[in-house]
Amino acid sequence: MDTPDIGTQLSTFRQTIDNIDAALIHMLAERFRCTDQVGVLKAKYQLPAVDKDRERRQYERLTRLAQEANLDPSFVEKLMEFVISEVVQRHRQIAAIEQAASTDQAQATQYT
Amino acid sequence: MDTPDIGTQLSTFRQTIDNIDAALIHMLAERFRCTDQVGVLKAKYQLPAVDKDRERRQYERLTRLAQEANLDPSFVEKLMEFVISEVVQRHRQIAAIEQAASTDQAQATQYT
Incomplete structure (x- = not known):
């Protein structure tokens, strides 16, 4: 079988990247x-x-998983720091x- | 069924987070x-x-997917910029x- 041309090869890889x-x-x-x-x-x-x-346990585990998967552990660490900073921001919004909900409830109880 | 205690609830969520x-x-x-x-x-x-x-096509598609999945598109954009900067770095190493391999080959051909 002939090797597909470069455009076809690139397109095949890019479809996989898009799916991932x-x-x-x-x-x-x-x-x-x-x-x-x-x-x-x-x-x-x-x-x-x-x-x-x-x-600490999460980072230790992720470092091990990154090494097993042949990924740079420092890249994974930075990526997870970025994800976790978003989690913390969402936790603050939730809090x-x-x-506000519990204050409303307390006020509602006070005035009934 | 009783609601599980807080420790059990946290632990259940964390197992899912670790799997993800x-x-x-x-x-x-x-x-x-x-x-x-x-x-x-x-x-x-x-x-x-x-x-x-x-x-450009990748970012447009990722923004749409982020919105559909109820994720902040600017978070996804920043995350993908981070991943793509790692890709570019790896491409430079590969290049x-x-x-170096093609230079070695040229020199080997020159001296045979």
């Missing part, structure tokens, strides 16, 4: 759905925003919403 | 395997490192390796 990108976005969306629920729990029970032990 | 992170890392590893092959093609046929048209 769609999968990455949907995986991330599911990850945020899950971390948002953690945010609700933390806000509801006034748990600390950051759990240093959990973060503010929960706080 | 492993999937994300393996997806990214496969994405880089694919973009590395694009890098080899580009180096071999001296194609331009950046294809602005392709990048340097290809260049």
